[in-house]
Amino acid sequence: MTNIVLQPGEWSLDEMIEETKDGYYLHTNRSWSIDDLRYNFQFGCEVGYRIRNGEITGLVKNPTYTGITNEFWNSTTAVGKKSLMEIVGTPNCGKGEPGQTMYTGHGGPPARFENVRVGVLDS
Amino acid sequence: MRHELIQNKIEFTETELQKAELDGYEIMLYQRSHALSRYANSTIHQQVQTDTTWVRLRGFKGKKLQVIQTTATEENIKKAVEELKIAVRNAPELGYFHGFIDKQNYQSVKVEAKLMDPEERAELIGRIIDRSNEIDPKSKVFGKVETLDFKYGIVNSNGVRGYHNFGYNDIKILSIVETNGNRGYGREVIASMDPKSIDAEKLTSSAVKIAQDASVAKSAEIGEYTVILRPQALTEMVGFTIYGLSANIYHQANSPFTDKLGEQVLSEKLTISDKPLSDNNFFASPFDGEGVAKRNIPLIENGIPKVIMYDTLTASQYLEDKSLVSGHSILPYSDYTWSSISPMNLDVKSGDSSEQEMIEDTKRGILVQTFWYTNPVNPKEGILTGLTRDGLYFIEDGEIKYAIKNMRYTDSILNFFSEIDLISKTKRPIIDSDGGFTNSPVIKLAKMKFTGQSKH
Numbered sequence: 220m221t222n223i224v225l226q227p228g229e230w231s232l233d234e235m236i237e238e239t240k241d242g243y244y245l246h247t248n249r250s251w252s253i254d255d256l257r258y259n260f261q262f263g264c265e266v267g268y269r270i271r272n273g274e275i276t277g278l279v280k281n282p283t284y285t286g287i288t289n290e291f292w293n294s295t296t297a298v299g300k301k302s303l304m305e306i307v308g309t310p311n312c313g314k315g316e317p318g319q320t321m322y323t324g325h326g327g328p329p330a331r332f333e334n335v336r337v338g339v340l341d342s
Numbered sequence: 343m344r345h346e347l348i349q350n351k352i353e354f355t356e357t358e359l360q361k362a363e364l365d366g367y368e369i370m371l372y373q374r375s376h377a378l379s380r381y382a383n384s385t386i387h388q389q390v391q392t393d394t395t396w397v398r399l400r401g402f403k404g405k406k407l408q409v410i411q412t413t414a415t416e417e418n419i420k421k422a423v424e425e426l427k428i429a430v431r432n433a434p435e436l437g438y439f440h441g442f443i444d445k446q447n448y449q450s451v452k453v454e455a456k457l458m459d460p461e462e463r464a465e466l467i468g469r470i471i472d473r474s475n476e477i478d479p480k481s482k483v484f485g486k487v488e489t490l491d492f493k494y495g496i497v498n499s500n501g502v503r504g505y506h507n508f509g510y511n512d513i514k515i516l517s518i519v520e521t522n523g524n525r526g527y528g529r530e531v532i533a534s535m536d537p538k539s540i541d542a543e544k545l546t547s548s549a550v551k552i553a554q555d556a557s558v559a560k561s562a563e564i565g566e567y568t569v570i571l572r573p574q575a576l577t578e579m580v581g582f583t584i585y586g587l588s589a590n591i592y593h594q595a596n597s598p599f600t601d602k603l604g605e606q607v608l609s610e611k612l613t614i615s616d617k618p619l620s621d622n623n624f625f626a627s628p629f630d631g632e633g634v635a636k637r638n639i640p641l642i643e644n645g646i647p648k649v650i651m652y653d654t655l656t657a658s659q660y661l662e663d664k665s666l667v668s669g670h671s672i673l674p675y676s677d678y679t680w681s682s683i684s685p686m687n688l689d690v691k692s693g694d695s696s697e698q699e700m701i702e703d704t705k706r707g708i709l710v711q712t713f714w715y716t717n718p719v720n721p722k723e724g725i726l727t728g729l730t731r732d733g734l735y736f737i738e739d740g741e742i743k744y745a746i747k748n749m750r751y752t753d754s755i756l757n758f759f760s761e762i763d764l765i766s767k768t769k770r771p772i773i774d775s776d777g778g779f780t781n782s783p784v785i786k787l788a789k790m791k792f793t794g795q796s797k798h
Binding site: 250251253254255256259261281283313316317318319 | 376378380486488514527676677678714715716717718719720725727728729731748750752753791793794795796797798
């Protein structure tokens with residue numbers, strides 16, 4: 220998938236955080252893995268912040284999150300507004316046998332999801 | 343002569359480079375004949391072949407180094423040399439660069455692959471389809487029969503000069519069986535130098551049986567299990583383990599082995615060697631991608647990491663001595679290699695057990711056919727994540743009880759390779775399209791952490 224962009228919503232990032240009682244704000248995927256039917260995924264992030272009672276309370280180390288694709292997207296409760304959009308993405312993505320690669324340009328605003336499993340090894 | 347075309351083109355390139363007023367140059371010129379017969383839904387749907395000749399040129403002036411690559415026509419070579427001159431002039435200085443490798447002495451190594459032609463590939467696929475239909479008319483088979491004939495030569499301005507070739511046949515069989523709306527997947531792969539040695543019927547029977555079982559798979563709880571890894575699954579884990587011995591990963595402290603060279607960090611039963619000088623290893627070669635003489639070496643010996651893999655640039659950068667290079671610059675046999683430094687001819691030391699003995703010796707565990715989409719989560723701690731695929735079974739009281747749905751594992755190399763119970767006597771050669779080949783046995787690990795379940 221070379222160009223996938225999440226359509227923006229109406230939320231500011233501050234609003235999302237303020238209306239979160241118990242959660243995490245995770246930033247920039249650095250590790251990714253998904254099953255052959257594209258359901259079970261797991262990502263590791265560069266940085267994460269703990270949110271309690273509407274406020275960021277500190278950093279978390281080596282955060283990961285995991286889920287099932289359709290359950291994850293069905294748990295979306297907020298999507299950031301257009302001004303928060305960023306086009307980022309991995310440098311390339313590959314498929315096929317023999318392998319072929321393409322440059323990618325994915326993007327979107329921040330978004331919030333409910334009941335996502337964060338961290339896998341200590342639970 | 344086998345390498346006549348390459349020698350002639352190198353001679354032409356060298357004449358052009360000698361006019362370029364560089365302080366030094368290196369020519370890697372290679373011919374890839376790559377053929378593929380692909381089948382799906384039990385029908386051959388593609389027969390393709392590409393034949394390409396490429397040249398990769400490196401040149402430097404002082405501390406300024408550049409590289410350029412093109413298809414090796416005379417016109418392109420002339421143009422590439424001109425562009426290389428300009429690129430070198432405008433390159434930033436690499437303070438640690440100390441030039442290309444000096445003249446080397448190479449050991450001879452023999453690789454005699456009998457490559458299948460299109461009719462032989464079609465005939466083999468026909469046998470796979472026939473056996474699948476015979477066992478279970480519901481089974482549809484998918485996969486490929488692929489061949490590579492790779493010839494190459496390396497020359498540099500310090501007197502390095504070498505020519506070699508290798509090739510292989512690589513077979514993949516994937517069966518899909520549907521039972522009451524549930525799809526089961528079963529996979530077998532094998533690489534071979536001699537098509538006569540491929541037991542297509544046996545491999546197909548195994549793939550179909552796995553798919554039949556997987557179509558009625560049950561769920562298993564997440565948690566830590568004893569695991570038996572078949573060769574396909576072990577190959578993936580070995581590749582990610584050895585990656586931690588690559589110079590950049592090691593020296594940038596992104597490896598679980600950083601500062602632990604020579605320490606007992608894995609099970610004493612684990613020995614992983616690079617064997618480029620063993621006759622008829624799939625990627626056997628007297629020299630690496632920059633003409634450095636190769637040698638057979640244990641990378642991990644009895645659980646102790648022994649060797650960091652360097653090319654001349656990383657040896658110059660981290661050790662300040664290009665002669666300490668280990669001979670692991672990758673040969674350009676594929677466009678899809680994901681590291682410039684790779685061992686290419688891995689061998690996991692055998693034990694004296696068998697898969698059946700391992701199963702009988704297991705109170706409660708999981709048998710894994712293949713891993714999929716493995717990636718590091720925390721490279722420094724050696725933590726990987728990935729999924730099982732195309733064959734997963736639950737073992738209880740010394741027997742395979744039933745197939746289970748795919749699971750995600752998240753665990754550290756330092757944990758799951760710390761306790762190895764058994765290793766099989768027999769091994770299977772597995773080609774990895776992005777890194778080389780591994781001769782892998784079946785292995786039984788005391789523990790591995792499974793952290794998630796898939797829907798299938």
